[in-house]
Amino acid sequence: MGILQRQGLRNTVISYVGLGLGFVNTAFVLPRLLAPDEIGLTRTLVQIATIYAQVAALGFGSVGIRFFPYFRNRETGHHGFLPLLLGLPMLGFGVVTALYLLGRPLVLRQYEHESALFNPYYFWVVLLAFFTLLYSLLESYLRALYHSSFTAFVQDIGQRVLTIILAVLYGKGLLSFHEFVLAFISLYAFNVLVTVLYLLYIGELHLRPNAAVLRVQPLKTLVGYGGFALLSNMSGLIITSIDTLMVGAQINFAATGVYTTAAYISTALVIPFRALNKIAFPLLADYWKQQDLTRMADFYRRATRLGTVLGCYLALGIGLNLDFIYGLIGKPEYAAGAVSVLLLMAGRLIDGITGVNGLIVVTSPRYRFDLIFNLSLAVITVVLNLVLIPPMGITGAALATLLAMTAINIARTWFVWYAYRMQPFSMRILLVLGIAAAAGLAAWLVPTLPSAFLTMVLRSAVLTGTYGGLLLLTNAEPEVIQLWQKTRSRFWLK
Incomplete structure (x- = not known):
């Protein structure tokens, strides 16, 4: 078995173990041990730091994966690629940090109703973002080196297990909440430390700058690609995190805690779709290479039908047993997110059933339209949250996600049909939906x-x-x- 197969198998196992662990952790363990506003604060800190780090990275995480093959030469330390990969984002981090510190009054104004909880940790976000940035860059470097399973284990399993341990210590009174938050931030520093030690262990920690790095690929090319990647990454990040931030800003951190718990309960629906997409991505790329649109259209229909079967079953299983699921948490205040779970699952179900359309676009010659769709989805999501959260609370945030997902998937499905005359629906889909309704x-x-x-x-x-x-x-x-x-x-x- 070659390195790619081994890494792929390990990543698949780690991914699903990590997804299950993350679901149990965020949907059950943390809600039992932390109050909703405490969970809301930690999620808000992480989301702000993640956006902060993404902007500072200037898209260089993607640059590292895309362009490393041109620099690969272990004898020369890969021509000084790692210092370049870290260096420019550090300059970006300095600029974003200055803006973050200067913008403190504006940011705090958005959370003025939670100032007592948020203010003490405002400056700690700088450290959290710094470690998040470093880890993401080192992760892309290791992925380019075909050592992706290590970072997957560190983030998807190691960090989640340590988070559970910290939460248990807090729940037993061995840590104050302030100590819990600082220890939680320290986990991100720990991730960086073990990753650096791993690079040292495999002999790939090449930190000496090399002027030859600028002769391998023009800096303009790297920065240009990074800018494109930044737009794509930011639109995806806004789609996945803006609702959490806006709930905290427009309501409070307790609502954020309830909402994020509901969101994680609904993520159980994502498992079969992620598995399907892992198979679909390389298959579609191969179909495009062969220009075999007939087989692609057949796969599109079969994947949509299978996604409908699996998605409807999981959605019904979760929706019908929400009372039992919230009973496991043991805190009635979290049950306020039950309607949000149903709305978020409906959005994830629609996205999962039609999700292959996005992969068809991104692997096609018209892949740049994928960025247009993602940016449009980000804008729609922000606008709908602004409109729906004030009158409807967290239900409005979930409804905004549902409407945004529905709108963009209708647009993507139409685009694939218009551009390539492929659509995934048949009478079998209606039959499956009817069976799901009856069951x-x-x-x-x-x-x-x-x-x-x-x-x-x-x-x-x-x-x-x-x-x-x-x-x-x-x-x-x-x-x-x-x-x-x-x-x-x-x-x-x-």
Whole structure:
């Protein structure tokens, strides 16, 4: 097995373990140990620091992956690539830091109702952003070196486990909240430290500057590509984090804590779509290379149908058992996010079902339109949050996400049809949606039992039996039939 296969397998395992750990951590562990406003503060600090670091990076994280092959030469320390990769973003960090410090009155004005909680940590964001920036650059360097599984483990598993430990220490009274926040920030410094030690261990910590680095690729080319990447990265970051920041600014940190917990509960829906996209990306790129639009259109339809089957099942499973899920948290105040969970899941379901359209665009000759779509989605998301959060609270933020996701996916689907005459929908999709509605209704009609756990088990059993049975009877999704046949041939008693 080659290095790419090994790294790919490790990354896949780490990704799913990390996703599951992150879900359990953020949806259950932290809400049990921290108050909503405390969770809201930590999420706000992280989101501000992440945006801060992204702007300061000047897109050089993407530059590191895209252009490193031109510099690769271990004997010469890769022509001084690492000092260049770190150096220009450090200049950017200095500029952004000056703007952040000068803009303190403006930022604090947005959170004036939470000044007592936010003010003590305003300057700590500088350190948090610095460590976030350093880690992201070192991560891109290691990915270019084909050592991506190490950083994936550090961030997706190591940091989350340590966060749980810190939360338990705080919950048991061994740390004050102030100490918890500082220790939480220190985790980002720890990530940088272990990454540097790993680079030293594998002999790739080349920090000596080399003038030859400017002769390998023109600086103008690197900066230009970085600018394009910055716009793309920032639009994606705004899409994923602006709702959290705006909830904190327009309501309070307690609402942010409730909202982010709801958002993480809804992320369970993302798991099958991420798995599907990992397969879809290289396949679509290969189809474009071969100009095989017929096979691409067939894959587009099959991926959409399979995504609908899996997405509807998970959405119903979560939605029907929200009482049980919030009961595990054990704090009634978090249950205020139940409607937000449903709206966010609807947005993720629509995005997941039609999500291959974005991959088709980004791998196509018209890939630059993907940036236009992302920027449009960012603008729509900000505007809808501004309009809907004041009258509707966190429900408005979730509704804004749903509407924005729906609008942009309609636009992307239309673009793929208009440009390449491909669309993913068929009568089978309507049949799957009808089956999902019937199965959901059957499970919803299950009476509530004295035990929430038994209610969850019974509803899940009815949902699974009805949904799976109808899919098999109607052959709405041939992949389900094939899976059932393989399972029977392997486990059926002869």
